[in-house]
Amino acid sequence: MIRLLLAEDQGMMRGALALLLNLEPDIEVVAEAATGAQATREALRVRPDVALLDIEMPDGSGLDTAAALRDRLPSCRVLILTTFGRPGYLRRAMEAGAHGFLVKDGPVQELAVAVRRVLAGERVIDPTLAAAALAAGPNPLTDRERQVLAAAVNGATVADMAAALHLSESTVRNYLSAAIGKTATRNRIEAARTARANGWL
Numbered sequence: 001m002i003r004l005l006l007a008e009d010q011g012m013m014r015g016a017l018a019l020l021l022n023l024e025p026d027i028e029v030v031a032e033a034a035t036g037a038q039a040t041r042e043a044l045r046v047r048p049d050v051a052l053l054d055i056e057m058p059d060g061s062g063l064d065t066a067a068a069l070r071d072r073l074p075s076c077r078v079l080i081l082t083t084f085g086r087p088g089y090l091r092r093a094m095e096a097g098a099h100g101f102l103v104k105d106g107p108v109q110e111l112a113v114a115v116r117r118v119l120a121g122e123r124v125i126d127p128t129l130a131a132a133a134l135a136a137g138p139n140p141l142t143d144r145e146r147q148v149l150a151a152a153v154n155g156a157t158v159a160d161m162a163a164a165l166h167l168s169e170s171t172v173r174n175y176l177s178a179a180i181g182k183t184a185t186r187n188r189i190e191a192a193r194t195a196r197a198n199g200w201l
Contacts, residue, residue, distance in 0.1 A: 002119055003030045005076075006063065007039035009057040017052075020108045027112060036060020040068045047126045048076055050115050053098075055082040055089055056123040056166045063089070070097030077118040081111070086199025088139050089130050101122035140182040150177040150201050152188045 003108060006029050008014035018029045021137045030119065031046045033039035037059045043051055053062035060067055060068075080093045093101050099118040103126050114124040141149070151161040158176075162169045176188045185191040186189040195201045 001011040002027045002050060002115060003046070003048045004028065004115065005031045005033065005043050005046065005051040006043075006053055006060065007033040007036070007038065007051065007057065008054045008081075009034050010054075017108075017111075021052075021112060023113075024112045025068050027115060036062065039065045040072070043069055043073055043076055047073065050077045050079060052111075052118055053114065054080055055080060057101075063092050063098075066093060066098045079114060079118050079124065080155040086197065090125065090199070090201025091139060092199065101129065102126050102130060122162075136173075139198075141179055141195060141200050145175050145179040145182070146195070148172055149179050149188065149192045149195050152176065153192045153196065153201070155189075 004027055004064065006014060006018055006021070009018060011034070014032055014034065018032060019025065021027050024030050024037050029126055030048055031042040033042050034057070039053060039057070041058070043158065052066070053065050055062040062080055062082070066080065069076050071077055078098045080098045081104055082089065083104050090101050090134045100114055102114055102124065108136060114176045117124050147165060148161060156164070158169050158172050161167075162172045176191070179186060179195070180186070183191045183194045185194050194200070
């Protein structure tokens with residue numbers, strides 16, 4: 001029996017996935033979580049064979065959780081399932097130690113097959129997304145540039161970003177300028193939008 005942890009912040013989606021996956025003769029959902037931090041705690045508690053993680057969750061993304069499980073529970077295979085088929089997310093998921101990456105628009109039977117395949121040691125990646133990731137190339141932003149752009153997403157001022165990131169305002173402006181140049185955009189709002197669309201944030 002494959003012991004599965006399911007992490008998804010939308011309660012109805014999580015419940016439906018758990019119900020459908022539990023119908024598979026060889027899969028048992030042994031824990032559910034609504035946040036990244038809860039997923040890590042539950043994984044360490046129940047030690048599942050496979051963790052099925054959504055990317056966008058509160059209190060730690062699926063990417064953060066994948067990295068935590070890689071370091072703290074290396075026996076657990078991680079499969080990312082997301083609505084957001086962004087090329088940068090795929091790269092970041094692989095860097096975080098994920099063994100698979102699927103978009104949510106496929107049938108549950110394919111998901112069950114993917115769970116079995118990652119447990120068997122295979123990598124399972126949505127082929128359309130894999131092609132897009134290769135075409136998009138690597139993330140051009142440094143970690144600091146990503147942090148500054150992420151802080152800019154909600155229209156924060158330079159002073160607000162500097163305070164939140166414990167940087168000087170001139171340093172924040174330098175990072176914003178570099179990020180705008182690397183994303184070939186005209187301002188920080190466009191840069192943040194472009195970076196988000198590519199999964200770089």
